Every structure is written in structure tokens, then in C-alpha cells.
Amino acid sequence: MKNPEQTIGNMADKCGTVFMSYIDDEGFPVTKAMLKPRVREGIQMFWFHTNTSSNKVKFYRENPKASIYFVDIRFFRGVCLAGNVEVLETSEAKEMLWQEGDTMYYKEGVTDPDYCVLKFTAVKGRYYSNFHSEDFVI
Template sequence: MTTTTEQNPNIYQLARLIQDIDCGMLTTIDEDGSLHSRPMERTSDIQADGTIWFFTNASTHKVFEIKNSQQVNISFKSDDAQRYISISGIAELIKDRQQMQHFWKPELQAWFPQGLDEPDIALLKINITRSDYWDSESQFQQETITL
């Protein structure tokens, strides 16, 4: 049986909240315990299983940080609406060629000039555990979505 985000209302709601936001700030925990954030281009919509994907180079410092502590946060802010989303999850590095082909978009060529032939290319898979959001519709009250 195929599962869609529409079959899980929490995943569907979260997917709807970030559907028009392409870039988020990924925060990892450095080896000294400090937080480190950087912008990341969203590779996929939120999947039915509660995951979100990003392309990366496997030899970056963020990957080193994730190997030491898999807990991450991704924050999104919409440009056209007053909507803020904070997603917590567990990250893992994936080097599966089939998955990369599935998620590849031509816009990623700017960061990966050789495309999928880039020697260091990989995916970050974030298994979402919790999300908080604030928006003008909820009068900026914090709402939590637990997956």
C-alpha cells in the first residue's frame, strides 16, 4: 500500500507549511557542543514517512558534525507570509545512487557542477521527530506537530 502525506494529517500539515519555501537553515552540533547553522536548499518535499532530504558534499564539516551527533534542526521562514517553522530530527548520510537520481533537480547544478557525477555528492536524510511553527493565522501562537 502506498502512503501519501495526505494519509497522515500531521505530515500533510507540515508539508503544506513549507511547500513554498526552498531554503532553510540547518543547525548541527559541533564537537565542542556549540551550534552551527548554514543555509541548505531543500531537495524534496516532506515525504510520507516523515523525512526531508538535502544534497551535500560528504566531506563537509556538517557531515562530520552529524556523525558525532545526529540531532539537527532546520528552520524555515516564508518570504510572502509571516510563517516560521522549526523542524527537529535525526540526520543520516545516504550515498545511494538511486535515491540521488530520484531527488536530483537541475537547479542543484550550481552547487554540484558535475551533477550526479560529482565524486563527493551525497544526501542528508532528516527523519523528522517534531516541528513547531508560528504564523499570522494562529496569531503567532506556537503550534507543535509531533510525527
């Protein structure tokens, strides 16, 4: 991969769904489909919104280890980023991600206690394309 920042950034921006994994209390990985990140900083930091009451929030608070996976089905390529998640409930974080129509998910608006932000920080990745995989450090 010639330019990881550009290649992976384009995949992240164009995806409709991203897969996010956490480790449950028995040590098993659990993968959930999520809406694409609302904000990203290069290919290292990605911000997602979710329900505070979700299992993933519970388990990220216990163990922040996580991975996210972007896939480009058209070209059969993908990238897995491994890193850590912070659960953010500050008004600044919530307002940064809030969009019109989010009351569909969070009835009480931007201050809804069941609305939080997940900040994923990648430390390494593995990219797959053309029957070849390669590891890279972020």
C-alpha cells in the same frame, strides 16, 4: 493548527530556503541556509543534497541530531522540526535527488564523491503563527 501535514507541507513546498542546524564538536548549534528539500514524505522525511566535504556532513556523522526551519515571511509564521539526519552516499539516493543542472554544484555528475544526500527524519515540531507557538509530535 488544524492540519499540520497540510500547513507544514505547503510551507516546505513553497519555501526557497530552509535553515538546517547541526551540533559542532564543541556542542554549539550551527545553522546553515540550504536549498529546499528535493523530496519529502509528508512532514516526517525530507531529502536534501549537499557537498560530502561540508562541515555539516562531518558533524552529522558524529551526531545525527538536527533541526530544520521553514519560514513563511509573508504571514510571519514558521515551523521548526527536530529529528535526525542520515548521510546517504548510495547511487540510489543520489540518483533520486539528481536534477539537470546539478553539475553546477557537483562537477563530476551524479557519481561525484563530493555529492551526497541528507535524509532528515523529524520526530517532533514547534509551529509559530499569530503570536502563538504550539508543540506537536510527528
